[in-house]
Amino acid sequence: MRSGKNSPPNLLLRLGANIFLAGALSIPFSVLSAILAYYFLVELLRLPLAVVIGLAPLYYLVAKWCFKLFFLVLARAQLKPVEEGHFEADFGNKNVRNWLINISLVDAVKYFVGNPPLGQTFLRPPLYRFLGAKLGKATSLDDVTDPYLLEMEDGAVAGGRSFIVTHISRNGGLYLKKVKIGRNALVGICSTIMPGVEIGEGAVVAANSLIPMDTKIPPYTLWSGIPAKQVKSLKGEVEDR
Ligand SMILES: CC(C)(COP(=O)(O)OP(=O)(O)OC[C@H]1O[C@@H](n2cnc3c(N)ncnc32)[C@H](O)[C@@H]1OP(=O)(O)O)[C@@H](O)C(=O)NCCC(=O)NCCS
Numbered sequence: 001m002r003s004g005k006n007s008p009p010n011l012l013l014r015l016g017a018n019i020f021l022a023g024a025l026s027i028p029f030s031v032l033s034a035i036l037a038y039y040f041l042v043e044l045l046r047l048p049l050a051v052v053i054g055l056a057p058l059y060y061l062v063a064k065w066c067f068k069l070f071f072l073v074l075a076r077a078q079l080k081p082v083e084e085g086h087f088e089a090d091f092g093n094k095n096v097r098n099w100l101i102n103i104s105l106v107d108a109v110k111y112f113v114g115n116p117p118l119g120q121t122f123l124r125p126p127l128y129r130f131l132g133a134k135l136g137k138a139t140s141l142d143d144v145t146d147p148y149l150l151e152m153e154d155g156a157v158a159g160g161r162s163f164i165v166t167h168i169s170r171n172g173g174l175y176l177k178k179v180k181i182g183r184n185a186l187v188g189i190c191s192t193i194m195p196g197v198e199i200g201e202g203a204v205v206a207a208n209s210l211i212p213m214d215t216k217i218p219p220y221t222l223w224s225g226i227p228a229k230q231v232k233s234l235k236g237e238v239e240d241r
Contacts, residue, residue, distance in 0.1 A: 006092040011104040018074050018108070026066035030059040068113045075105040076130055079148065087174045096174055099167065102146065106131060115143065121160075136183070149178045149195075156181040156199075159189035159207070166195050168213070175213075182219065202238060206231070 037055055041047045080098035087096050109115075109131065116124040124142070125135050132148025135141075141158040144150050149166035158164060158181065167176050177196035181187065185199045188207035196214035199205065203217045206224030217223055220234040 006090070008091045009097050009101050011100065014078075014101065015104065015108055018071060018078075018105075019112075022067050022070040022074055022112075025070045026063045029066040030063035033062045034059045068117070071112050072109055072127075072130070075109050078105055079132060082146075082148070082176060084149070084177050085175075086170060087176070089169075089173050095176075099146075099174065099176060102148070103167070106146065144179075146176070149176065150181075151178060152181045153183040153185075153201070155184040156187075157185075158187035158193070159191070161190045162187045162193070163191075164193045168195055177214070185217075202234065204234065 034052065034055075037058070038049075038052050041051050042049055079102050082099045082102060083095050085095070087093050089096065091097060091100075109127075113127070115127075116122075117127055121140065121142075125133075125139055128141065128144060128147040128150070129135050133144065134151040136152060136154035136156065138155050139152045139157065141150075141152065141164065142160055142162045144164040144166065146166040150164055152158070164179050164187075166179055167174060169175070175195055179193055179195065180198045181193075182199055182201040182203065184201060185203045185205075187193060187199070187205045188209060190208045191205050192210045193199070193205070194211060194213040194215075197211045197217070198215075199211075199217045200219030200221070202220040204222045205211060205217070205228065206222065208226075209224050209228040210226040211217065211223065212227045215228070218230075220238055222231045222234055223229065224231050
């Protein structure tokens with residue numbers, strides 16, 4: 001197997017190690033829940049042992065959720081700092097290596113923990129905050145490639161099936177740039193926001209639009225289309241309210 005500074009990080013090995021560690025850490029908790037069930041149900045309540053055995057799915061659930069929690073914490077602990085910019089596809093570049101490790105960890109969290117956890121939209125902001133996103137109060141979002149490159153101010157909403165992309169392949173290299181969404185701005189459902197986009201306060205991106213890389217959307221404007229263009233100013237509408 002190749003190894004060294006210029007070879008890609010061994011993501012499969014890292015993933016396997018994380019799965020193994022999270023699994024191993026979760027086993028004692030399911031065993032403990034079975035012991036506690038035995039103590040309360042058989043020793044204290046004098047119920048038949050069959051009841052404790054019949055609760056096997058419960059111990060599995062405890063193990064499953066412990067696994068998810070440990071996996072999330074392990075992934076968060078391994079996230080590495082990355083800088084914004086355009087980088088050659090060179091595995092010797094620390095930024096490229098760090099980003100590769102991060103994207104593998106974030107993708108694994110989405111798979112194992114769920115996007116969102118428990119299938120609940122309201123649990124997305126805390127999950128992404130934990131993974132490094134800077135999210136203000138009353139924010140909501142659907143999917144983001146690299147949470148630590150996302151900033152959303154208070155009241156900003158990115159609707160269902162919107163996709164916030166903070167990395168792309170560009171000229172054969174890697175382009176990493178933050179996406180910033182201002183106070184009370186709205187990104188419509190099924191819209192795609194590309195790296196480097198800044199959406200001003202109160203601006204609206206119409207449903208099913210695509211905001212190209214590095215676009216700066218002025219506050220209180222409506223944008224729509226693929227690629228999106230400014231349709232109108234919303235200033236008058238705000239003043240009318
Ligand atoms: C763009 C949008 C804000 C316009 O809403 P509105 O001000 O009520 O305007 P209307 O629905 O009357 O449409 C006004 C014009 O915009 C056009 N339009 C509406 N939605 C559009 C869209 N998604 N893309 C392109 N054009 C759109 C209409 O065809 C109409 O065109 P016209 O003036 O040439 O006839 C709204 O359609 C939208 O996409 N909102 C996003 C909501 C959302 O996804 N929220 C996230 C979930 S919480």
